[in-house]
Amino acid sequence: MNNSDHERARELLLLRDVEGVCDSDAAWLASHLAGCAECSSFAEELELTESALRSMPVTAPLSLVSATQAQVRQRVAELRDQEARLFLIGISFCLGLLWSAGSAFVGWKFSGWLAEKIHVAPWIVATGLVVFWLAPAVAIAIGLLAYHPLPSRSRADWLAAHIGEELP
Amino acid sequence: MVVAAFSALHSMETEEARIAHALRRRDPDALDALIAQYQHRLLRYLLHLTANRATAEDLFQETWMRVLEKGHLYDGKSRFSTWLLTIAHNVAIDHLRRRIPASLDEMRENEDVAPFEVQDARPSPFEQAAAKEESAKLEAALQQLPAIFREVLTLRIHEQMKLEEIAKLIHIPVATVKTRLYRGVMALRPALKGGAE
Numbered sequence: 001m002n003n004s005d006h007e008r009a010r011e012l013l014l015l016r017d018v019e020g021v022c023d024s025d026a027a028w029l030a031s032h033l034a035g036c037a038e039c040s041s042f043a044e045e046l047e048l049t050e051s052a053l054r055s056m057p058v059t060a061p062l063s064l065v066s067a068t069q070a071q072v073r074q075r076v077a078e079l080r081d082q083e084a085r086l087f088l089i090g091i092s093f094c095l096g097l098l099w100s101a102g103s104a105f106v107g108w109k110f111s112g113w114l115a116e117k118i119h120v121a122p123w124i125v126a127t128g129l130v131v132f133w134l135a136p137a138v139a140i141a142i143g144l145l146a147y148h149p150l151p152s153r154s155r156a157d158w159l160a161a162h163i164g165e166e167l168p
Numbered sequence: 169m170v171v172a173a174f175s176a177l178h179s180m181e182t183e184e185a186r187i188a189h190a191l192r193r194r195d196p197d198a199l200d201a202l203i204a205q206y207q208h209r210l211l212r213y214l215l216h217l218t219a220n221r222a223t224a225e226d227l228f229q230e231t232w233m234r235v236l237e238k239g240h241l242y243d244g245k246s247r248f249s250t251w252l253l254t255i256a257h258n259v260a261i262d263h264l265r266r267r268i269p270a271s272l273d274e275m276r277e278n279e280d281v282a283p284f285e286v287q288d289a290r291p292s293p294f295e296q297a298a299a300k301e302e303s304a305k306l307e308a309a310l311q312q313l314p315a316i317f318r319e320v321l322t323l324r325i326h327e328q329m330k331l332e333e334i335a336k337l338i339h340i341p342v343a344t345v346k347t348r349l350y351r352g353v354m355a356l357r358p359a360l361k362g363g364a365e
Binding site for chain 1: 194196199200203204207208210211212215225228229232233236306307321322324325326328329330331346349350352353354356357360
């Protein structure tokens with residue numbers, strides 16, 4: 001008997017219960033176990049482990065199950081709410097885009113007409129229109145870049161100083 | 169016989185497909201039913217993985233939240249239980265990573281409460297005490313056993329998973345699964361021999 005026989009026996013023992021072994025392997029294993037104390041001891045320990053683990057029932061407490069179900073239901077509601085909001089945001093974005101494209105086209109035509117009426121070079125009116133168009137977005141972007149939110153502790157201190165009340 | 173096997177396979181496919189459909193729709197009733205159906209198996213797996221009841225219960229809830237979030241990824245082609253335990257495994261790993269950058273081997277905590285303590289009501293306190301006494305050694309041995317061994321033992325013995333399924337779930341080679349099973353059994357030897365005597 002060599003090491004590979006023991007390895008084969010252990011592997012067959014591990015496979016026996018779930019994957020199953022063919023008849024010839026089962027016969028070989030039986031004859032090996034009959035003559036090998038080490039492997040038959042492992043077979044016994046494997047069986048003991050299986051029966052011992054199976055004899056330890058684990059039951060989920062009812063409170064845990066119902067708390068989880070409630071938590072999941074709440075999260076489902078939140079996710080559905082989020083989805084509904086995202087849908088509305090998407091619709092608003094599309095409508096905004098359409099409106100912007102339409103009004104930009106009208107504005108562009110109007111600037112051409114205006115340039116003709118007041119006898120000014122069309123590029124001057126067009127530049128003015130672009131600046132007018134972009135000015136709010138640029139102002140907001142600069143404002144956002146310049147804004148440094150206070151860390152939570154500083155905010156608490158600031159509020160304490162201004163409201164006169166210490167925050168936790 | 170062949171017809172019966174085909175019918176069983178077909179019904180399983182239908183069942184898994186139904187679950188996948190329900191998860192995609194985030195059907196709360198179906199989720200309730202799944203939580204109820206898999207409660208014991210999931211908690212048992214997490215208990216064996218963490219050896220800590222409080223942690224296992226936290227991870228139980230987190231696993232179902234993850235199932236809800238990732239439900240659309242389940243295609244219904246594999247067994248739902250395998251997919252659920254894969255999610256649970258990943259949740260446990262994430263939990264461990266949040267705590268300390270360590271491996272699954274270190275997922276063991278000292279606590280006063282026995283993690284594998286049976287929570288259900290038994291016929292009498294004496295019987296419960298006797299059962300506790302009998303399994304006390306095994307519980308202690310299981311707690312001492314590194315999580316990587318406990319995990320493969322429970323997947324194999326309780327879930328009756330094939331070696332390849334376990335390997336896929338834990339992302340390790342099949343040979344490593346065999347080694348862990350063997351070592352796990354060997355590590356429990358003193359407790360089992362003591363109990364058998």
